[in-house]
Amino acid sequence: MADMTDRTTWTASPFVAAIEPITESDDEIRRYLADAEIQPLLPALAYATGDMSLLRDDLRPDPLMVSLPQGGYTDEQAAAVRELALEVLLRFRDGGCRPEPVPADADVLRIMEFAVGGKSADYDMADYLPLLEEELAHRGEDRRAPTWHKHELAPDTDFRVLIVGAGMSGLLAAHRLDEAGVDFVVVDKNDDVGGTWYENTYPGCRVDNPNHNFSYSFAQRHDWPFHYSTQPVLHRYFRDCADAFGLHDRIRLGTEVLSATWSEDDHRWDVVVRTADGREETLTADAVVSAVGQLNRPHMPEIAGLDSFAGPAFHSARWRHDVDLAGKRVAVIGTGASAMQLIPEIAPEVGELLVFQRTPAWMVPTPEYHDEVPAGLTWLYNHVPAYSEFNRFCIFWRMGDGALATVTVDPAWDVPGSVGPMNAMVQMLFTEYLKEQFADRPDLLDAAVPSYPPGAKRMIRDNGVWARTLKRDDVRLITQGIREITPTGVVTSDGVAHDVDVIIYGTGFTASRFLTPMTVTGRDGVDLHEHWQGEARAYLGVTVPGFPNLFCLYGPNTNIVINGSIIYFSECGVRYIVSLLGMLLGSGHRALDVRAEVHDEFNARVDARNREMAWGVSDVNSWYKNASGRVSQNWPFTLLEYWQRTLRPDPGEYDLSG
Numbered sequence: 001m002a003d004m005t006d007r008t009t010w011t012a013s014p015f016v017a018a019i020e021p022i023t024e025s026d027d028e029i030r031r032y033l034a035d036a037e038i039q040p041l042l043p044a045l046a047y048a049t050g051d052m053s054l055l056r057d058d059l060r061p062d063p064l065m066v067s068l069p070q071g072g073y074t075d076e077q078a079a080a081v082r083e084l085a086l087e088v089l090l091r092f093r094d095g096g097c098r099p100e101p102v103p104a105d106a107d108v109l110r111i112m113e114f115a116v117g118g119k120s121a122d123y124d125m126a127d128y129l130p131l132l133e134e135e136l137a138h139r140g141e142d143r144r145a146p147t148w149h150k151h152e153l154a155p156d157t158d159f160r161v162l163i164v165g166a167g168m169s170g171l172l173a174a175h176r177l178d179e180a181g182v183d184f185v186v187v188d189k190n191d192d193v194g195g196t197w198y199e200n201t202y203p204g205c206r207v208d209n210p211n212h213n214f215s216y217s218f219a220q221r222h223d224w225p226f227h228y229s230t231q232p233v234l235h236r237y238f239r240d241c242a243d244a245f246g247l248h249d250r251i252r253l254g255t256e257v258l259s260a261t262w263s264e265d266d267h268r269w270d271v272v273v274r275t276a277d278g279r280e281e282t283l284t285a286d287a288v289v290s291a292v293g294q295l296n297r298p299h300m301p302e303i304a305g306l307d308s309f310a311g312p313a314f315h316s317a318r319w320r321h322d323v324d325l326a327g328k329r330v331a332v333i334g335t336g337a338s339a340m341q342l343i344p345e346i347a348p349e350v351g352e353l354l355v356f357q358r359t360p361a362w363m364v365p366t367p368e369y370h371d372e373v374p375a376g377l378t379w380l381y382n383h384v385p386a387y388s389e390f391n392r393f394c395i396f397w398r399m400g401d402g403a404l405a406t407v408t409v410d411p412a413w414d415v416p417g418s419v420g421p422m423n424a425m426v427q428m429l430f431t432e433y434l435k436e437q438f439a440d441r442p443d444l445l446d447a448a449v450p451s452y453p454p455g456a457k458r459m460i461r462d463n464g465v466w467a468r469t470l471k472r473d474d475v476r477l478i479t480q481g482i483r484e485i486t487p488t489g490v491v492t493s494d495g496v497a498h499d500v501d502v503i504i505y506g507t508g509f510t511a512s513r514f515l516t517p518m519t520v521t522g523r524d525g526v527d528l529h530e531h532w533q534g535e536a537r538a539y540l541g542v543t544v545p546g547f548p549n550l551f552c553l554y555g556p557n558t559n560i561v562i563n564g565s566i567i568y569f570s571e572c573g574v575r576y577i578v579s580l581l582g583m584l585l586g587s588g589h590r591a592l593d594v595r596a597e598v599h600d601e602f603n604a605r606v607d608a609r610n611r612e613m614a615w616g617v618s619d620v621n622s623w624y625k626n627a628s629g630r631v632s633q634n635w636p637f638t639l640l641e642y643w644q645r646t647l648r649p650d651p652g653e654y655d656l657s658g
């Protein structure tokens with residue numbers, strides 16, 4: 001067998017071994033190909049063999065259909081792709097599994113353009129090439145790793161970073177600081193790492209982003225058990241990452257940050273924490289990274305009589321595993337992403353389920369949503385060079401900048417319920433899906449079809465389970481508003497009392513109240529939350545003027561609605577923060593502060609663009625807006641722009657002092 005280590009270097013991940021040689025028979029390979037994701041197959045094979053003739057026009061996906069299952073390929077096209085792939089794989093096997101040298105950039109570009117359906121007037125894929133090479137850990141290189149080390153930059157400077165939160169973003173920041181040789185400590189209020197993937201243990205909790213996208217670029221896996229990971233799988237992944245990165249000794253669990261105060265004299269933060277045994281302790285840090293997430297603090301609705309209910313009542317993110325729901329009458333308030341996952345899970349168990357819906361969600365048809373990854377697909381990830389990476393690329397594109405046009409306002413468009421022609425097409429497709437789902441229950445269909453444009457609120461993946469659940473005899477959908485909660489149940493605005501044994505609140509999180517309930521005091525004693533007055537803003541979601549050496553991850557305006565993975569934003573954000581720290585350490589100064597005019601100008605652009613997006617222009621209520629109606633959560637531009645802007649800091653945008 002040829003030595004493949006010189007070429008098959010797709011091994012940046014601590015979890016993926018080198019691509020294995022193919023030893024299987026023709027029939028076995030044919031069987032495995034039946035399980036293939038079609039869209040990345042020919043791109044990966046063209047990449048591995050250098051044979052660009054595989055990129056046949058008749059086998060190119062339709063760019064308008066790539067968001068559909070199997071990249072929108074027809075059955076005939078998919079069969080032809082499999083046949084062609086079989087021929088190539090047999091030749092590859094018989095030739096000793098020797099991939100050709102990595103194609104030149106021009107060919108990689110052709111492959112990427114083919115994968116997404118061809119060139120487009122809307123974007124130039126060449127702009128994306130460096131980003132995508134990085135995003136795919138192209139050629140096995142972890143190109144987002146720090147490019148400097150503290151030993152070289154500032155060997156004699158004591159510098160310590162405190163990271164608040166050991167979830168996805170906090171672990172990432174810790175790993176990168178470790179690589180840069182910067183001292184740090186991570187504190188987390190919870191008893192384990194994982195953040196939201198530790199806290200949300202409600203039945204049915206799983207991610208709605210395919211695993212290959214919802215994982216660190218440099219810590220990919222080929223062995224995901226499901227297409228869309230369940231909460232235990234993802235929690236385990238983040239724990240495994242903390243192990244693989246060697247972080248556990250530097251994480252203080254059960255430790256909650258109460259306040260952080262900037263000391264201008266010492267150029268550092270004094271951070272008061274409450275320790276696991278209830279003591280208060282002050283830690284000092286030269287810089288603080290907030291990695292507390294947006295979906296961290298449960299939102300309890302303001303409903304009269306909320307506390308009067310006599311039975312168990314709890315929030316989806318604080319699931320009471322001690323409450324036995326079997327045979328009980330249960331009310332679930334809310335039909336957002338959490339509730340729409342837990343309702344189908346508990347429906348078969350409870351006696352009767354009352355679902356209180358205020359606003360229906362658009363649903364994205366996803367037949368494989370709950371399915372295990374079939375054995376053949378895992379085999380392909382392990383044996384076809386670059387297949388897993390091109391699969392990630394296809395997801396990245398169809399859920400990323402490739403989808404942005406579908407939620408962008410066309411000022412000339414004047415059709416109620418949609419914001420542009422592409423948006424109207426999505427609306428039509430998803431309405432058809434709902435009509436199919438509720439064909440036998442027109443009463444439910446009326447309640448299920450949203451009146452707002454797709455993309456104005458979070459869309460929910462569905463494999464048919466939602467309609468099946470609502471159609472059950474023991475499930476009732478209630479769309480009347482809620483007037484009050486009483487000791488015995490829920491009273492709706494029509495005066496009907498719905499008595500229940502248990503109330504579950506699937507009512508979301510206080511997402512727009514960034515960094516609460518911590519008290520953060522910056523220069524001149526300014527309190528961050530008083531400064532914000534409910535209008536959280538930051539430069540690139542990361543830095544706030546007057547709060548030196550404070551950095552946010554998943555900060556204001558870094559959430560995405562349809563386009564992308566929040567892990568992508570954290571990887572860009574962490575690189576930016578690490579680069580800023582490198583800039584600071586290299587300068588010999590002690591503090592950096594973003595210039596107010598840079599911050600203000602950036603936020604004005606963000607606000608203007610958010611008003612041109614479905615979530616900004618629609619008046620439907622959503623967690624993307626704060627109390628004043630400003631979109632304080634979402635990034636309205638391309639993923640490419642966030643990458644470009646965070647690639648390296650512009651020293652002119654920061655004041656250095658100390």
Ligand code: NAP
Nearest residue numbers: 206207208301334335336337338358359458506507508623
């Ligand atoms: P959410 O999307 O904010 O949903 C909250 C639900 O509670 C909505 O249906 C809301 O109705 C309802 N609600 C709130 N206050 C109410 C009141 N006073 N009376 C009646 N209903 C009320 O929260 P979530 O479901 O926890 O999801 C939050 C985000 O977490 C998601 O958008 C997603 O980004 C993430 N998440 C992702 C997954 C996944 O990956 N699959 C799973 C769970 C969560 P209105 O719509 O009318 O406001």
